[in-house]
Structure formats: C-alpha cells, structure tokens
Amino acid sequence: MSVHHFITPGGMLQPRWQEAFPEALASAGEAGAVDSNGIVWLLATLPEWRAALGRQLAAHPAAPCVVLDPQPEERRALLALDGGARGYCHAQATPAQLREVALVVQHGGLWIGPELMSRVVGAARRALPPAAEAGDERFAMLSPRELEVARAVADGLSNKEAALRLGITERTVKAHLGAAFEKLGVRDRLQLVLLMSGATESREATA
Amino acid sequence: MSVHHFITPGGMLQPRWQEAFPEALASAGEAGAVDSNGIVWLLATLPEWRAALGRQLAAHPAAPCVVLDPQPEERRALLALDGGARGYCHAQATPAQLREVALVVQHGGLWIGPELMSRVVGAARRALPPAAEAGDERFAMLSPRELEVARAVADGLSNKEAALRLGITERTVKAHLGAAFEKLGVRDRLQLVLLMSGATESREATA
DNA sequence: TCACGACCTGTCCACTAGTCCAATATGTAG
C-alpha cells in the first residue's frame, strides 16, 4: 500500500525522495490529478503549483497532499495550507524527515516546519475578531451539526469534501445543508456563503 | 517509554483515556508542571488552563502538549495552539483517535480537528501581509467581460441570471466563467466567490 | 412508554454547473 506520488516540473524524482520511498512514482504537473493511495508530493517550483494542487484535491480529496519547497517561505507555506495541502516542508529534507512527514500526514496530522508553526498559529489567532462568531442570531436556529456543515461549505468545500471532513456521508451533508437552506431562507450554497461571510461584518448593524 | 500524563481538574482519568494509554498518569492542574517523557494532555476545563499550559511548556519545552476539550470550539483551539499546544481535540475522542493524535504529535506533527484545520489556515492566510503578486493584480489577468461575469456570479446569481443581467446566453456565461476559473486557478464558482470576497477585505485593509 | 427532535442514511429524479470540441465575428499588433 501507500505508493507515494511526486509531481515535479520535469516529472523527475530526486535520489533522496527515492531513498525515502523506494516505491515512489513521479509525473509532470501538466498531467492533472494522479490517483495515489499514498501521499501526493507537489513541488512548489511548478509554474502553476496552486492550480495543480487544487486540481489534485478536487479529483482525489481523500489523498493528502504535501507541498515541497526548495526555498521555504512563510507566505508560500500559508498559501499551500490554504490551498488544502496537509503539509509543507523543505524539498531537501532528509529521507528520515520525509518519512516522518508521511507518517504524520497519513494519520491525519498537519505538518509545518517548527519555525513556521508559531507564526501560522499566531497569525490565525490575531485574525480572530474578538469573540467572533460566538453566536449570530441568524444561525442560532441551526442545529450544531447543520452549522458545522454550513461552515464547511462556506469554506469552499464540495459536499463530498465536507462529508470527508465531518466523517459522514455525502447524503447526510445534503440533508443538513437542505435544512440549513430552509431555515436561513437561501436557495443554494453560494447565497449561504454570502450570508455567512457577511455575517461577521454586519454584526454591528444587527446589534 | 512514552508515559502519557493527563492534567485534569480533579486529577482523575477517564476510562477511555486509560483504554487508549494503559500506562497513563494523572494529576491536578494546580500541581504545576509534570515531567513526562510522553505527551502531556491538558483538559480545557481547568480554571486556568492557558496558564497551566504556559507553565508546563516553560518547565518542559520538549514534552509536547495536547489540549482536550469537552466542547471543541474554534476560538479555544487557536488559543491552545497559540499557547504552544501541539494538538487540540475532543475530550470524548475514541481511544483509537487518541492514539492517532499521540502518534502524530510525537512525530513532530500538529493535530487540529479536520473541521478546524481549514478555518485556522484560512484565518492565517487572510492575516497575511498583502505583499506583491497577491493584490488586486490577481484580477488584471481577466478580460473585461470575464470580470463582469465573475462579479455577477459573486453576487450570488446563477448562470441563467447572470446571462440575463448581461444580455448574453447562459452558454457564454459558462465560457467566460470557465476562462476565469482557469486564469485564477480555482475550480468552481464557490471558490471564486471566496477569492473575490477575500480580495475585497485585504484591499480595504491596505487602504 | 411515547412523542419529538437531532442525526444519519438510502434511492430516485430534475436541474445546474463545468468541460470538451467546434464555429463565427471583431478588433489589434506584427
């Protein structure tokens, strides 16, 4: 099991990657999504690596992606993670380190370089508005689960991805989502997103 | 090795924790820092859990801490991670899940519940300085018509409605929209909306 | 115990969204 797949500009494998994962496969970025039962490693040197990451995750949401960067940088790390990557690390990491990353990511963890971790989290905490989304009257009518599904969808996830995130069936996502549409008086996910993204800003208006 | 240590209000161990880690030890929060060669699990129900977390990490920086929360909440998750916790998860997680968390954290990973992950990272990305290429320039690559269509869709209109507003065919809307997706590196209208709404926020922030 | 709500799942069906291949018209730069 767990055949790792490297997506690189030239479709070439570096020796140390092969040393870390002897079974590893490689392909060029243009090929689109790869079907891997292991981890998809994506080089940040690809011309359109963010788009490639998006395509990959859209095609196989269950296969975790890790972005490898020859010159790690906080900004790119955040873009990678925001794009759905589950890890971000130096392309020249040692085979042992790569295996650590693989282990962590395959067990549901998130891998960020230790020096980036505190910055990422710190930035996220500062971005939190004081007591944000503690309770907007509009969403009080939603059941807890409906709210979770709504939030997942508001993050841009498809039904399938939301189901994966919450550990339920796509069908159940639809059920909760349908109930949320009904209660909030919107007709589709797009208007739900607009409602929710506008909720934090317009809180002062409702107060 | 790896004796796990639970810091709880009463110094009591829940059965499921013991089931996950038969060797686990427990102590009350007031006792100060514990010396554990495994993971320190800290209950968010402690009166001063953040202070306790700080004391623990100051005393034993090498021992990773995970915060357990009976009622997980995004805000507390960020506070925990900002305080140096390496993981944040539901206090009622199954023994199997707890072992997953332990595995990830002990190998240098970060554990955030899947439902929190994208929100945390999204918040961090939005807090990023709007440096360089990621400003309004992003939409400069769109042709005028593509931008009009994108805006219509970002207002929550369906393809049919957008076509009506712009006086063109639904088919043409799809064409422009598809081109916009490609140029912006997003996969569907929902992510386009998130991208555009995020851009507006950061534009105001820079102004 | 029974009713009720939240939660989870299934099937079937209509509609929407997104992509592929292709065609036409118009302007502009070389």
Next chain:
DNA sequence: CTACATATTGGACTAGTGGACAGGTCGTGA
C-alpha cells in the same frame, strides 16, 4: 495579410447539486 486575443454561441457530455420520499438510531422530556 496573418496571427492572436476577445467575445459570442452551439451541442454533447459528466459531475455536482438540491429536492422528494422513506427509512433508521439515539437521547430527552412529558
């Protein structure tokens, strides 16, 4: 003139979405 970008549409097709209808468990409160 030619090449290229832009704008416009068509048809066909696949995937994704949302609704209707029909079940199932579980816990709380009457």
